[in-house]
Amino acid sequence: MASPKPATPARTGFLSPAWLKSSGEGWTLLAMIALVCVVLVLISGQAQTNLTILQVAWQQNIQLLLDGLFIGAIFALAAYGLALVWGVMNVKNLCQGEYVIMGGYIAYYLYANDIHPFFGLPIAIVFMFGFGWAVYVLVIRRVIDRDLFTSLLATFGIAIVLQQGLNLIFGPEVQTARSGLPTATVTLGGGAFTFAWIKLTAFLMCGALALAVVIFMKRSRMGQAIRATAQDARAARVMGIDTDRVYAFTYSLNAAICGAAGVLIAMIWVIQPFYGITHSIRSFVIVTAAGFGNLPGVIMAGLGLGVAEQYSGFVLGADFQQATVVGLLLLVLIWRQIIENRHRRVVE
Amino acid sequence: MIGKRLELPGYALLAVFGVLAPLVFPAYVQQIAMLWIMIVFALTWDTMGGQMGYNSLGNIFFFGAGMYIAAVCQIWPWYDVGEYTDPSGSLTTSFTTDQYFLGLALGVVLAAVGSVVLAALFGLIVFGLRGPYFAIGTLGMAIAAGELIGAWDWIGGGGGIRLPVFPSGTDADPLFRVPFGDIHSADLQGVFFYWTCFVLAVLTFVFLRWLYRTRFGLMLNAIRDDETKAEALGVRTQLYKTVAWSISAFFLGISGALFGNIIGFMEPLEVAFPTVTFGIFMVLMALLGGKGTLWGPVIGATLFHIIKEVTWTHLLGWQWVVLGLLIVVTVVFFQQGIVGWLQERRPEWFGIEVDRGTAGQRADAEAAEALEAALEDTGGPAREPAR
Numbered sequence: 001m002a003s004p005k006p007a008t009p010a011r012t013g014f015l016s017p018a019w020l021k022s023s024g025e026g027w028t029l030l031a032m033i034a035l036v037c038v039v040l041v042l043i044s045g046q047a048q049t050n051l052t053i054l055q056v057a058w059q060q061n062i063q064l065l066l067d068g069l070f071i072g073a074i075f076a077l078a079a080y081g082l083a084l085v086w087g088v089m090n091v092k093n094l095c096q097g098e099y100v101i102m103g104g105y106i107a108y109y110l111y112a113n114d115i116h117p118f119f120g121l122p123i124a125i126v127f128m129f130g131f132g133w134a135v136y137v138l139v140i141r142r143v144i145d146r147d148l149f150t151s152l153l154a155t156f157g158i159a160i161v162l163q164q165g166l167n168l169i170f171g172p173e174v175q176t177a178r179s180g181l182p183t184a185t186v187t188l189g190g191g192a193f194t195f196a197w198i199k200l201t202a203f204l205m206c207g208a209l210a211l212a213v214v215i216f217m218k219r220s221r222m223g224q225a226i227r228a229t230a231q232d233a234r235a236a237r238v239m240g241i242d243t244d245r246v247y248a249f250t251y252s253l254n255a256a257i258c259g260a261a262g263v264l265i266a267m268i269w270v271i272q273p274f275y276g277i278t279h280s281i282r283s284f285v286i287v288t289a290a291g292f293g294n295l296p297g298v299i300m301a302g303l304g305l306g307v308a309e310q311y312s313g314f315v316l317g318a319d320f321q322q323a324t325v326v327g328l329l330l331l332v333l334i335w336r337q338i339i340e341n342r343h344r345r346v347v348e
Numbered sequence: 349m350i351g352k353r354l355e356l357p358g359y360a361l362l363a364v365f366g367v368l369a370p371l372v373f374p375a376y377v378q379q380i381a382m383l384w385i386m387i388v389f390a391l392t393w394d395t396m397g398g399q400m401g402y403n404s405l406g407n408i409f410f411f412g413a414g415m416y417i418a419a420v421c422q423i424w425p426w427y428d429v430g431e432y433t434d435p436s437g438s439l440t441t442s443f444t445t446d447q448y449f450l451g452l453a454l455g456v457v458l459a460a461v462g463s464v465v466l467a468a469l470f471g472l473i474v475f476g477l478r479g480p481y482f483a484i485g486t487l488g489m490a491i492a493a494g495e496l497i498g499a500w501d502w503i504g505g506g507g508g509i510r511l512p513v514f515p516s517g518t519d520a521d522p523l524f525r526v527p528f529g530d531i532h533s534a535d536l537q538g539v540f541f542y543w544t545c546f547v548l549a550v551l552t553f554v555f556l557r558w559l560y561r562t563r564f565g566l567m568l569n570a571i572r573d574d575e576t577k578a579e580a581l582g583v584r585t586q587l588y589k590t591v592a593w594s595i596s597a598f599f600l601g602i603s604g605a606l607f608g609n610i611i612g613f614m615e616p617l618e619v620a621f622p623t624v625t626f627g628i629f630m631v632l633m634a635l636l637g638g639k640g641t642l643w644g645p646v647i648g649a650t651l652f653h654i655i656k657e658v659t660w661t662h663l664l665g666w667q668w669v670v671l672g673l674l675i676v677v678t679v680v681f682f683q684q685g686i687v688g689w690l691q692e693r694r695p696e697w698f699g700i701e702v703d704r705g706t707a708g709q710r711a712d713a714e715a716a717e718a719l720e721a722a723l724e725d726t727g728g729p730a731r732e733p734a735r
Contacts, residue, residue: 035473092480092484094484139676139680142680142681143679143680146683148479148480149403149479149480149483150679150680150683152403152480152483152484153403153483153631153635153675153679154675154676154679154680156405156628156675157672157673157674157675157676157679158672158676159672160624160628160668160669160671160672160675161669161672161673161676162672164666164668164669164671164672165669167668168665168666168669277491277624281488281491284484288481317499319495319498319499319506320495320496320499322491322495323492323495323496323499326488326489326491326492326495327492329484329485329488330473330474330485330488330489330492333477333481333484333485333488334473334476334477334485336481337476337477337481338476341476
């Protein structure tokens with residue numbers, strides 16, 4: 001409440017009745033706090049036990065941090081794809097997570113046929129690029145100029161088609177694509193945590209991919225065209241850029257990025273046809289928190305989300321891992337709204 | 349709103365069908381009861397999405413909330429809920445006729461009231477969000493609710509709750525003297541819930557029909573067309589939005605309470621908070637019929653339900669893929685819906701006067717275009733600029 005408010009009556013105290021009356025955000029905050037309290041009361045016993053474990057066996061923290069960072073990097077990669085599509089085309093792609101899971105199943109398919117899942121990376125990139133192009137031509141091109149709910153709902157429909165299709169092809173079992181890399185158990189100060197080489201490898205691959213995309217966006221003609229279109233589509237068209245092609249390329253690039261992220265996820269974690277929606281929500285959390293065109297922000301938010309999820313999964317129980325992601329989504333959305341409201345009031 | 353020419357036959361048709369259906373198609377009573385629930389889904393979604401322009405993907409939350417509230421109300425006056433829902437099933441239960449109906453009545457009333465309270469509470473949280481953020485936020489809300497309920501052991505957790513069994517009374521029992529009927533007691537549950545669902549659908553329709561003609565309905569349309577301007581003109585948007593959501597929640601809560609009892613078993617992810625089935629059906633049905641119209645959701649729900657029931661079993665596992673495709677096709681190619689399409693082609697049916705001018709066909713085409721633009725304008729909020 002420190003922001004200067006020109007030409008408004010005397011400031012009211014935080015959480016005072018007058019402040020609550022004057023701002024919807026006060027009530028919003030109170031309602032959220034009440035909700036969080038209810039949830040915490042419901043789960044408190046279990047959570048306290050787990051917190052004690054974290055204090056006594058402190059090596060578990062290292063485990064959670066490492067796992068969180070490794071998985072968070074991949075979340076950030078997929079979220080970067082969403083930021084691209086969202087920023088350039090203003091399409092909120094709700095089938096983001098399904099592309100991730102599709103990439104994962106490519107890796108799993110190779111693994112099931114005795115081919116090393118590493119080969120899934122180039123295959124997924126090429127395949128998902130083509131798939132994204134087809135989806136763009138069939139659906140996205142027709143909704144890009146319509147209101148935002150249309151694109152949201154259309155991509156939600158695509159998400160349902162994809163998850164159900166994957167379910168029919170691969171079945172509802174939870175799968176993983178084993179890479180065969182060794183796992184080391186590190187002993188430290190009387191406790192131990194496990195360190196899987198595949199996680200580090202996937203982390204490095206993820207970094208390399210992100211670097212490649214960034215260089216592509218900075219240096220190549222297409223990358224420059226994409227950035228120009230993002231800034232002003234009309235001006236880009238006037239300058240001779242085929243924006244329809246740019247949109248198609250952006251959407252396909254996003255699908256390819258997601259596919260690559262999916263291959264990595266299949267190797268270090270698990271995939272299942274219906275896990276896509278959570279990945280979509282993760283991407284939304286990260287992009288909403290970081291904004292688009294803000295690569296460091298996306299990376300930080302992605303890593304943060306990965307760690308937060310690992311901790312909540314451990315402290316609150318695995319049942320709450322997905323609820324945590326969704327809860328964070330609501331928090332981030334509302335936080336963004338509060339910032340915007342405050343900005344609006346300052347402008348007034 | 350559909351023109352007078354079609355309105356009266358429409359009412360007559362629905363009323364006759366509603367009353368005669370359980371007698372003519374006794375084997376399909378449950379499916380037709382589901383049709384009424386679907387109509388309630390589409391109508392209440394349209395209050396938000398069509399009339400107010402707030403496209404909620406999480407309205408199903410109130411359906412599940414109503415279901416759970418009703419279930420708890422049906423159990424706790426007579427048994428300990430924690431013991432009742434214990435998966436080991438050590439507790440043997442039986443409900444007398446009085447207990448059952450008292451619990452059910454209490455459950456329906458409290459499901460409605462509880463859903464309204466929840467709508468008011470969550471309205472404080474989510475109504476700051478606009479446009480697609482609202483859609484994503486409400487979707488998240490419904491998913492989170494399903495996950496959290498699944499972790500709450502007192503009400504059965506992921507294992508769900510088995511609801512009290514409908515009493516198998518004798519014909520001597522006055523409660524079971526069903527009109528028009530020589531009905532076996534096994535069918536009584538079906539007929540009983542058929543009538544409650546039918547009454548619910550009729551009440552919802554009549555109430556919304558009245559509501560959309562009041563000043564309140566105009567306020568909702570004002571919020572849809574331009575919320576900022578409405579606010580600037582002194583419309584208390586937050587209040588109207590919350591009340592509109594509470595109305596949706598009221599009817600959805602009741603429908604959840606009834607649905608749980610029809611199925612006889614509830615579980616958080618697939619039955620109570622089915623975001624990707626019923627949750628998206630309601631959007632699809634309203635869009636298919638024509639959002640922002642009174643009859644659109646009814647027509648859309650009827651059509652969708654018939655298509656679904658007829659084709660579902662023949663699709664051999666592909667039904668959900670077809671559902672997704674149906675969403676995509678409807679959204680991309682046929683967003684104005686059936687009623688919207690009719691309004692474009694036959695405006696005179698709806699009492700919309702098209703000025704035909706004197707210059708023949710050219711003026712005709714121009715008028716049609718202008719009308720189309722005008723209709724599109726009312727179809728939803730303008731595209732927001734990229735942020």
